[in-house]
Amino acid sequence: MTTGTADRFAAYLVERDEQGHLRQGVRSLTPGDLPPGEVTIRVAYSGVNYKDGLASRPDGRVVRSYPMVPGIDLAGKVVESADPRFRPGDPVLVTGYELGVSHYGGYAEYARVPGDWVVPLPRGLDLREAMILGTAGFTAALALHRLEEHGLAPGRGPVLVTGASGGVGSVAVAILARRGYEVVASTGKPEAAPYLERLGASRVIPRDEVAVKGGKPLEKQQWVAAIDAVGGDTLAHVLRTTRYGGAVAAVGLTGGSHLHTTVFPFILRGVSLLGIDSVYCPMPLRMRIWQRLAGDLRPEALEDLVYREVELAGLPGAFDDVLAGRVRGRILVRLR
Template sequence: MSSAFQALVVENADTFSVAVKDVSLDQLPAGEVLIRVAYSSVNYKDGLACIPDGKILKSYPFIPGIDLAGHVVSSADSRFREGQPILATGYGIGVTHYGGFSEYARLPADWVVPLPDGLSLREAMIYGTAGFTAALSIERLEENGLSPDKGDVLVTGATGGVGGAAIAMLSKKGYRVVASTGKPEAAAYLRSLGAAEVISREDTAGSGGKPLNKQRWQAAVDSVGGSSLAAILSQIAYGGSVAASGLTGGTAVPATVFPFILRGVNLLGIDSVFCPADRRRSLWARMAGDLKPHNLEALVHREVSLQELPQALSDILNANHKGRTILRLSAS
């Protein structure tokens, strides 16, 4: 095996640069498992890692990419064998540890998940961190009483990775899903994923910032945050829950205690980065099974090569996309 391969490298010495470059195996960080990467995916956090003021990376040069799927080349850990298909998301991947925008990656064994039966490497990256976050949101909502017979489920940021995956999974499970978006032109796409109704971002905001509004949703998957999250909390039915995982709408949530103390509403924080390994593996098995949408491929916006990746990263930062962008490194 040649020690030279290609990766997207971010540098910030005399000038900031993002370019596809040759890398050697001895430049990869320590870890028990060497992986030939077949697919990765493009996420908003990856875009931030590739701009000077993104506040994601702490050291340079660096290979970003928070998701990857591929085959084991070698392993010093007996849990993994040569040729085994695996996936990895979360932890320090693509943030503090070289990530998936590379033909090869080396990771700590505890970060690696065997690819579950019923899922291909490409499908794992259609999901990626976004799909895993959506699945974790749904599972946490189920643990807090989510049921198809209790009413509508709202999904905000619906054209994003988390939102689209949540719509498709919830629809597969028999829920009536209402998708909220600021892109009215995406209504047909959202319905193709399984949304029964598409509403505007303004409609989600409700009326006038009241502490309590009409009870509209049994639950919500929210990847927006900010004032939108406050409005949603005021509209959740008695005993319902909101699974919150994002901040594109801001970090401040101007809410009151009334939804919590008068309606028993639950605000569930969703963190996919440090999700425990046992839960991570069991949830990926569900994503290959009962949560796997009939139309998973419908989530894909496009598939790109390493050379096309810089433009894809720019597009995700500028919201010039919908659904998922898949990076193809080696399909073999």
């Protein structure tokens, strides 16, 4: 490693000792510390996702090996490449795969990754905008894409977004509104209502209206579709209240990983439950979704999605805020 890569650079490193205690903070790394891969990237921006917050906790259960540089997404410019698809200077982004979990991620000034993980930055987005969207935006867009493949179209009725003030939920509200859907946003933060309305929600409802435990196997039909970032009792209630032939895209589990429901929504109303996996999404579809995010799904006001911007030293506080549910939208990590 010589051309284009600094001899030493800053990274946020999480280490685990023999007693299971975590030590973490900004460290100085060398190119030799980076894992194998064909493409080396000078990282400009990353983001803070729920999984990144878990990576900072001893009981987070997402990091597969230590030491680890968290950060499950990044955007930057190629500085070295052994992959003919990429050349120095190319703007690129990476989300998903093993990034920040078992492969050093985006919280470093340089990252080295397999070429098969790299997405060329689509025309219509710059590096910062790509990470305003990041993994959360990609997940939300993939969910909407799957719902539209199922038959969802504007003008057919309200689409519910749960956990709407979080990263995935915020982008989901914004891209649904951009496409002309009637968006109902559910949130546990009443103070977030003006923000969600600014993103395009036609109606904001309290979390308690959808986070309902138990209830009848089927309840009043309300939504033509839903993007659920919560899981648990909320997802079960959403299934019970989705209209005949509708679909629910499950993208998260901030409210729990369990699902207590019955078969009735599926066999009496023809409701479909669509699982959304943004980690191992095949590259052709991955690139198509990013093209849509730069085009017909690009939110009208990307900056409205930014909660705040931090550098590496500000990550501990950002992790705490994400895990405590205090974040509205996205936290950007600036590395350049």
